[in-house]
Amino acid sequence: MEAHVGVAGATLTLAMLELVGNLNLQLVQYDAPGDRNPVPPxxxxxxxxxxxxxxxxxxxxxxxxxxxxxxxxxxxxxxxxxxxxxxxxxxxxxxxxxxxxxx
Structure with missing residues (x-):
């Protein structure tokens, strides 16, 4: 994942939800690195x-x-x-x- 998202040591959990036939919603949870900012902007x-x-x-x-x-x-x-x-x-x-x- 590091090469795809440009974050050293990144590991992700993904879920893809099909909302309608041509519209998907991808949910991403970063599991690493551990020094993520826990406060949303x-x-x-x-x-x-x-x-x-x-x-x-x-x-x-x-x-x-x-x-x-x-x-x-x-x-x-x-x-x-x-x-x-x-x-x-x-x-x-x-x-x-x-x-x-x-x-």
Missing amino acids: RNCDAGGHHLALRVDDVEKAAAYLAARGCTVQNIIEITEGPLAGKKNLYIRDPFGHSLEIVD
Whole structure:
């Protein structure tokens, strides 16, 4: 893996999820090296990111995720512009990753 990812001593565990016929989501866990930074970057930092997921019901998703250890912020109801009537929500999963839930 070192040659592929450019990290000396890297070992990984991978999972590939087929979401639909032509869309896969690859999840990567670095098992080594041991000196990895355990704190995820903020969204604004170099390397910062978040995953956005579209759902049918933002309130239902918020309740589901909160019951499973996620820190749920207030739902944002968009009242103006091209997204008027839509809702979104930012959460932190139990590992500290930022996720966005949108309808």
